[in-house]
Amino acid sequence: MDTLLDASTPVSEAALVAIAYMPTRSLPTLMNDDFARRLSDADFMRIAVWLAQKSFDEGGCPIGAVIVDNATRRILGKGHNTLVQENHPYHHGETSALRDAGRIDFGRTTLFTSLSPCEICATLLSMRGFCRVVVGDVTNASGTEPLLKARGVRVDILEDARGIELYARFRAEKPELDLEDWKGLSATR
Amino acid sequence: MDTLLDASTPVSEAALVAIAYMPTRSLPTLMNDDFARRLSDADFMRIAVWLAQKSFDEGGCPIGAVIVDNATRRILGKGHNTLVQENHPYHHGETSALRDAGRIDFGRTTLFTSLSPCEICATLLSMRGFCRVVVGDVTNASGTEPLLKARGVRVDILEDARGIELYARFRAEKPELDLEDWKGLSATR
Numbered sequence: 325m326d327t328l329l330d331a332s333t334p335v336s337e338a339a340l341v342a343i344a345y346m347p348t349r350s351l352p353t354l355m356n357d358d359f360a361r362r363l364s365d366a367d368f369m370r371i372a373v374w375l376a377q378k379s380f381d382e383g384g385c386p387i388g389a390v391i392v393d394n395a396t397r398r399i400l401g402k403g404h405n406t407l408v409q410e411n412h413p414y415h416h417g418e419t420s421a422l423r424d425a426g427r428i429d430f431g432r433t434t435l436f437t438s439l440s441p442c443e444i445c446a447t448l449l450s451m452r453g454f455c456r457v458v459v460g461d462v463t464n465a466s467g468t469e470p471l472l473k474a475r476g477v478r479v480d481i482l483e484d485a486r487g488i489e490l491y492a493r494f495r496a497e498k499p500e501l502d503l504e505d506w507k508g509l510s511a512t513r
Numbered sequence: 514m515d516t517l518l519d520a521s522t523p524v525s526e527a528a529l530v531a532i533a534y535m536p537t538r539s540l541p542t543l544m545n546d547d548f549a550r551r552l553s554d555a556d557f558m559r560i561a562v563w564l565a566q567k568s569f570d571e572g573g574c575p576i577g578a579v580i581v582d583n584a585t586r587r588i589l590g591k592g593h594n595t596l597v598q599e600n601h602p603y604h605h606g607e608t609s610a611l612r613d614a615g616r617i618d619f620g621r622t623t624l625f626t627s628l629s630p631c632e633i634c635a636t637l638l639s640m641r642g643f644c645r646v647v648v649g650d651v652t653n654a655s656g657t658e659p660l661l662k663a664r665g666v667r668v669d670i671l672e673d674a675r676g677i678e679l680y681a682r683f684r685a686e687k688p689e690l691d692l693e694d695w696k697g698l699s700a701t702r
Binding site: 407410411412413414415419422423425426427428429430431432442443444447448451452453504506507508509510511513 | 596599602604608612614617618619620631632633636637640641642693695696697
C-alpha cells in the first residue's frame, strides 16, 4: 500500500502533526517503515509536544508522550494528559501512552515525554522496565531523573523550545490546574 | 425514594456483593445514607474483596479497592485491576478506584485495598493526599506501608481471610500474570 509518508517524503512539521493526531493502530495507513526509520529523537519529541498542544487546545494540561520501538523506530503508543478531558485524577502523558501501547515488553522501547516525569510516573517507568526515557523539558520541572538512572533507566535530556514555552504559558494561565495535576486537589485547598 | 438497603436492613454478604457490583454513581438507588453509615471498615474491605473476586471471575488479577468519604461513609469510587480486561499495562485496583472517583479531594477519604499497594500506587496515594489507607492483605505482598507512613498517610492493616486465599490461589494458578502485573512483561522474559 502506498502511504502519504514514505522513503522520499520530507520530515516536515505537517507530517509530525499528522502522526501525532493519527490513532496509533492506524499509523501504518499514514506512514511506512522507511519513513519511521528516518525520524530522529528530536522528531519524536516534537510529536510528543504536538500531543501536548492537542491537550492544551482541549483545555487540558499540555503534556504528551510517545513510546518507540528501539529497533524498528515504530511508534507503539502515544497520548497526552487527560486530567480535564477524562476527569481523571491521575492520567499523565506517560500513563496515557502506556495505556495506548497495551501489554507489551517496554524493555525494548524508549519513552519520549514532553515534560520531566512526576515521581509516580518515574516509578512506573522503572517498574515497567523501560530501557530509555527522553525528557523534553527540565526547565519547568525536574527532579526524577536521578531516580530513573539509579534504577538502570538511561535518561537523555532533549529539550524542545516550543514544548517549554507551551508549558510555561499553561502554568501562568492555569496555576491551580498545574498544581492539581502534580499533587491532587487536596494540595489546592 | 425507598431503597433496598436502609436503616433496618441487615448488613449481609448479599448486600455487600450488590454494592460491589452496582456502578458507583447508581449506589444511591440501592442504599441510603443510613445504611452506608452502618458499614464497618471490615465491610468496606469485604466489598474490595468482592471486586477482586469479580476481576478473578473475568480472568484477571484479583485486586479491588474502595474509596470512602471519612465523614459520610459514602462510597466515592471503587474498582479492580484491569490488566487483562482492558489490556492495560498499569491499571491496578487503586488506580481503578481513583479513576472511578474522578477529580475529588482525596484528603478527606480513606482507600481500602484488598492487597498491599505496589510502589507506584503507594507513591500515587501519597501524592493524591489520601488521609488513610486500609490494607486487606499483607500476607501475599507487603513493603510499601513504611513509604506511606513516612509521607503522613495513616495505614491500617485489616486482613480479610477470603481475599488472602483468593490472591494466593491466583498466584499459584497464574504466576506469569502475577509477575507481569507487578513488574511488567519485561520482567517475565
